[in-house]
Amino acid sequence: MEGRAFTHTRRALWETRTTFETAPYGSIAAAYFAMWLGLRGIKLSAVILHDLATALGAKAVARATQYFLQSLRPEVGSQPVHGWDSLIFLIIYSVIVFLPLWWLADLRWARGAVYRYRATTRTTKALHFCAEAYSRPPGKRTSQLRDLESGLRAAENAILRAHRYAGTFPRRSPRSAAVRAHAALVAGALRAESLKIDADPNATLPRLGAMLAVIGERCAEGRIGAMLSEEFLAEATPVSLTRTAIRESVHVIVVVTAAMVAAVGGSSALRALGVNDDLRPWLIAGCSVVAAIVVGGWHRVGRLLELMPGK
Known part of the structure; x- marks a missing residue:
């Protein structure tokens, strides 16, 4: 094997462990400053979304945006969140908080x-x-x-x-x-x-x-x-990136479809069993994850979860 001591590999592994390039402090500060500005100015967007959802009759989205607006005030602790509203609120808030970190890790132009x-x-x-x-x-x-x-x-x-x-x-x-x-x-x-x-x-x-x-x-x-x-x-057969991507996309579609079917079935079954409204969204989410793991395997579901903001 060439490279003798594999100096380039050792250098690459060392550089990935350093914080000077993989954690650019200027970019981090800029991202959090942009997030702070976004949180300061997002209230208007949330008000517009709340009014639009109210006009369209989307009560769950309207309540979720209402809870989000309440979270911008100190008295958020006195505002309870229940059922589907809590799940929608958690997703919206997680995206807002972790999107800058995800961008820094994978999408920033100055690749580390x-x-x-x-x-x-x-x-x-x-x-x-x-x-x-x-x-x-x-x-x-x-x-x-x-x-x-x-x-x-x-x-x-x-x-x-x-x-x-x-x-x-x-x-x-x-x-x-x-x-x-x-x-x-x-x-x-x-x-x-x-x-x-x-x-x-x-x-x-x-x-x-x-x-x-x-x-x-x-x-x-x-x-x-x-x-x-x-x-x-000498005797290798090329692997097609396009074919691999199509096959993996089909697998992902099957996994997502299985999760959606499990969510619909679980929702109907839990409603028939009289499960508490506060517990129902979490149990439905659990049914979806279990179905996805059964159909696609934990390794594929794990790769999908890596795409979530903050992963």
């Missing part, structure tokens, strides 16, 4: 090391799972192999998007096509190697670990057009 080295950090995490699985004796590595599978899927997604994370060329650059084609080959090689784990794990895991180490090092070095050498890519 956490974003730029995402491919390296995810391949390193998968490498850790690979080493954990290899260190266990046969028959006692079940959970480690499951973690490795999740880590490989996350690493594959990061590899397919390495050109975005690197930020070394604009979106419509002619270099983009070549880099994306190479990333598809690298992801295909990783996937093909992972399929051999169940046949001969003792021989496959070291080779898979070597591939992950090289990919992480070269991504940290900025060589996203040569993440693996030709010896690893």
